Amino acid sequence: MLTGLIKVTRVTREMKLIKVLWRNSTVVYKNGVQCISLKHKSTTTSNVAEVAVFSRDGDSGMTITDAGDTKPKDDMIFNALGATDELSSYIGLAREFACDSKVEHPYVDKLKRVQMILFDLNHAISKSMPGKTKSFENKHTKDLEEWILEYANQLPPPEDYIIPGGGKACASLHVARTVCRRAERSITTLVREGALDKEAQTYLNRLSDFLLTVSRIAAKCDQRTENIYIPRADVMDEK
Known part of the structure; x- marks a missing residue:
């Protein structure tokens, strides 16, 4: 019973940490090319996998130049x-x-x-x-x-x-x-x-x-x- 509670606690902590990483991750766009920002963090219980964040800004087929056009x-x-x-x-x-x-x-x-x-x-x-x-x-x-x-x-x-x-x-x-x-x-x-x-x-x-x-x-x-x-x-x- 105790082992089961420990496993649930670990999963809960990891899910909370992933949510924090998702909110704090940033996306950098340069020259219309989509770049993925990855963050690595670790806790005493586990290493959290890479979190990739993307945007759909270019899905319309339009993008912005460095000149602002x-x-x-x-x-x-x-x-x-x-x-x-x-x-x-x-x-x-x-x-x-x-x-x-x-x-x-x-x-x-x-x-x-x-x-x-x-x-x-x-x-x-x-x-x-x-x-x-x-x-x-x-x-x-x-x-x-x-x-x-x-x-x-x-x-x-x-x-x-x-x-x-x-x-x-x-x-x-x-x-x-x-x-x-x-x-x-x-x-x-x-x-x-x-x-x-x-x-x-x-x-x-x-x-x-x-x-x-x-x-x-x-x-x-x-x-x-x-x-x-x-x-x-x-x-x-x-x-």
Whole structure:
């Protein structure tokens, strides 16, 4: 009987604590992206599981920019935000594949630096307004150009058509490169309308070149052969 009362008391305490956590939990929304706030608390009797809180503010298909404007979620600003966020995510994945390699990939820290700059770019996009352009440092583009030259000197001249592959690190960098091209296209209108510095577009253009270059470095580090496109006519001739 006593054991049963103790169990009921514990359950009651946990339910009360969960209710308190539910009331006190906060939700942070940034750039129309829903973030989940988790709180961890413990008592002498048990550890309370994570409590996730969400909002339905964006269910209507509308969301608010950092500039304070309410826009549909398929607005060019959110397309640009999504593309740059996706780009950073794929670069992060490529970085993890490189770190998992048996040999050191020399560009890993540079990828992390690029992710930091993309975070700043994302912030600039979220606050973009026509006619109110904020500067984007051209130093970032110059850094990419220096890195490209540094690694290009370690590689043979590129073939005309490289097919993505050559190991997980290499292939993931090719994915990041294609997403980078889309991110560049997504901000073109913002640049044209004077809402975003043209240097940001230049940076993404150069970044895709950098990602292609380090994808070749990744294949070299992992001792993988680059996949080269061979026209069908040439294949038939070889046979």
